[in-house]
Amino acid sequence: MAxxxxxxxxxxxxxxxxxxxxxxxNIDLKIEKGAITGLIGHTGSGKSTLVQMLNGLIRPxxxxxxxxxxxxxxxxxxIRDIRFKVGLVMQYPEYQLFDETVRADIAFGLKNMKMPxxxxxxxxxxxxxxxxxxxxxxDKSPFDLSGGQRRRAAIAGVIAMSPQVxxxxxxxxxxxxxxxxxxxxxxxxxxxESGTTVIIxxxxxxxxxxxxxxxxxxxxxxxxxxxxxxxVFGRAPMLxxxxxxxxxxTRINQKxxxxxxxxxxDVYTVDYAADKIxxxxxxxxxVK
Amino acid sequence: MxxxxxxxxxxxxxxxxKADPRAKLVVTILYIVAIFLAKSIYSYGAVVLSAILxxxxxxxxxxxxxxxxxxxxxxxxxxxxxNILFTTGKTPLFQWWIIKVYPEGLRAAGLMxxxxxxxxxxSSLLLTYTTTPIALTDGIEQLLAPLKxxxxxxxxxxxxxxxxxxxxxxxxxxxDKIMNAQKARGGDFSSGSLIQRAKxxxxxxxxxxxxxxxxxxxxxxxxxxxxxxxGDGRTRMTKLKFAARDWxxxxxxxxxxxxxxxxxxxxxxxxxxxxxxx
Numbered sequence: 001m002a003x004x005x006x007x008x009x010x011x012x013x014x015x016x017x018x019x020x021x022x023x024x025x026n027i028d029l030k031i032e033k034g035a036i037t038g039l040i041g042h043t044g045s046g047k048s049t050l051v052q053m054l055n056g057l058i059r060p061x062x063x064x065x066x067x068x069x070x071x072x073x074x075x076x077x078x079i080r081d082i083r084f085k086v087g088l089v090m091q092y093p094e095y096q097l098f099d100e101t102v103r104a105d106i107a108f109g110l111k112n113m114k115m116p117x118x119x120x121x122x123x124x125x126x127x128x129x130x131x132x133x134x135x136x137x138x139d140k141s142p143f144d145l146s147g148g149q150r151r152r153a154a155i156a157g158v159i160a161m162s163p164q165v166x167x168x169x170x171x172x173x174x175x176x177x178x179x180x181x182x183x184x185x186x187x188x189x190x191x192x193e194s195g196t197t198v199i200i201x202x203x204x205x206x207x208x209x210x211x212x213x214x215x216x217x218x219x220x221x222x223x224x225x226x227x228x229x230x231x232v233f234g235r236a237p238m239l240x241x242x243x244x245x246x247x248x249x250t251r252i253n254q255k256x257x258x259x260x261x262x263x264x265x266d267v268y269t270v271d272y273a274a275d276k277i278x279x280x281x282x283x284x285x286x287v288k
Numbered sequence: 289m290x291x292x293x294x295x296x297x298x299x300x301x302x303x304x305x306k307a308d309p310r311a312k313l314v315v316t317i318l319y320i321v322a323i324f325l326a327k328s329i330y331s332y333g334a335v336v337l338s339a340i341l342x343x344x345x346x347x348x349x350x351x352x353x354x355x356x357x358x359x360x361x362x363x364x365x366x367x368x369x370x371n372i373l374f375t376t377g378k379t380p381l382f383q384w385w386i387i388k389v390y391p392e393g394l395r396a397a398g399l400m401x402x403x404x405x406x407x408x409x410x411s412s413l414l415l416t417y418t419t420t421p422i423a424l425t426d427g428i429e430q431l432l433a434p435l436k437x438x439x440x441x442x443x444x445x446x447x448x449x450x451x452x453x454x455x456x457x458x459x460x461x462x463x464d465k466i467m468n469a470q471k472a473r474g475g476d477f478s479s480g481s482l483i484q485r486a487k488x489x490x491x492x493x494x495x496x497x498x499x500x501x502x503x504x505x506x507x508x509x510x511x512x513x514x515x516x517x518x519g520d521g522r523t524r525m526t527k528l529k530f531a532a533r534d535w536x537x538x539x540x541x542x543x544x545x546x547x548x549x550x551x552x553x554x555x556x557x558x559x560x561x562x563x564x565x566x
Contacts, residue, residue, distance in 0.1 A: 112474030
């Protein structure tokens with residue numbers, strides 16, 4: 001079942017000026033409820049524009065964005081309600097922190113929702129747990145935290161609102177492998193435990209392959225590919241044709257196929273690859 | 289937020305775009321003087337024609353120029369009304385309560401409105417629309433270079449101006465981003481009382497200031513890493529060249545001023561001419 005649908009969505013920046021640029025061109029996309037969907041594309045492919053449309057920060061030049069089958073722009077005055085339902089974590093969200101304590105900052109969204117104090121306190125702690133933020137940090141100033149901690153605090157601020165759909169724009173950009181894992185593990189756990197639909201924008205194929213159920217590929221403002229991860233990463237040559245990287249393990253798998261080994265095309269996680277190669281070598285499940 | 293176009297450079301390839309920024313600065317000052325020299329109906333005609341000529345040769349679109357005049361429409365209207373109400377003459381055109389409108393007032397208002405519009409058009413077409421901010425500060429620095437002799441830090445001022453101009457779009461973009469991030473968490477900037485709205489800006493201003501200071505710090509370090517030590521001994525990547533076209537531009541403007549003075553002498557100030565017509 002689809003929770004978010006885009007119907008023929010286009011967006012043009014700076015229409016009728018010398019700087020006019022089409023960012024999105026006639027996109028049709030259905031996001032499956034409860035799934036983690038990866039949105040992949042090069043810089044300038046329109047990923048960030050697309051996610052800002054999902055919660056009504058920008059209005060499509062043409063086309064419709066549907067949440068639960070209803071046009072989010074049906075009543076423009078109530079767009080704020082949509083923003084509570086579709087939580088968006090922007091790129092480098094650590095720069096949006098402003099309050100005196102991390103706790104107060106995470107509560108910002110909840111206060112805007114006019115939630116009672118007791119519930120706010122409870123939700124803030126739960127959100128901090130999901131984003132792997134140590135509870136002892138909650139009473140510190142956000143400016144005393146490290147970059148990775150601040151990032152997690154900002155993500156907690158959106159998770160706390162318990163949105164129906166959580167959208168994260170490059171949540172792991174610029175972090176070390178451990179920081180990436182902590183954030184993405186937390187998001188995955190949150191999605192699985194609460195059943196929240198998640199959309200992650202990234203250009204790291206490794207992360208996408210590891211954490212997402214579905215993947216959508218954008219190229220030059222158009223939807224280039226959309227399907228389950230095995231569908232998308234199984235067509236490595238097509239991804240390469242639009243200049244995207246494929247996961248390392250997929251590349252190695254491709255090389256092995258070229259060398260004549262009878263391996264499947266849809267290899268995109270290390271475990272799966274190891275399994276297949278082990279079978280090929282007649283080792284069964286021993287190699288791991 | 290994106291609609292605020294400071295600097296408002298309008299990309300193009302016209303003669304005015306190519307002209308040396310120093311020439312354009314000098315010509316703009318001369319042109320402003322020329323507009324104030326205009327006294328007779330004929331010299332006003334010449335001034336209006338020159339503004340239209342600038343519009344044609346700069347190839348800036350008319351709608352862009354009109355957009356530039358729009359924010360000043362109240363100033364223009366109020367100036368016009370003031371001139372109509374407070375200019376006195378011999379016989380009022382009509383009279384109502386304490387308001388007396390004289391033909392001289394209408395005339396003064398018309399001329400004043402034309403003067404303001406031409407002033408905006410001329411200076412924006414000659415400078416802001418056709419010169420990139422960086423070229424402009426370069427031009428200012430070199431024009432003011434003689435002041436270095438009396439120990440004025442001209443280069444430092446120019447560098448500060450360049451950096452300030454360079455970071456206006458960056459900070460606007462940053463503001464936009466932070467506002468969006470807070471809107472995504474239900475921040476509301478467009479409703480409520482004045483005090484509520486001012487309070488709603490705190491979540492935007494705090495991160496904005498923090499990031500502005502961070503940027504300034506990073507920029508200073510980056511400049512020092514590349515051994516920036518002020519203007520002494522610094523060479524330029526693009527040297528400004530005063531070409532034949534620039535001399536032509538300056539000479540043409542001087543001649544234009546001369547023409548206006550001549551028109552004033554031959555036809556006298558506007559008052560006399562219009563009275564003769566009336």
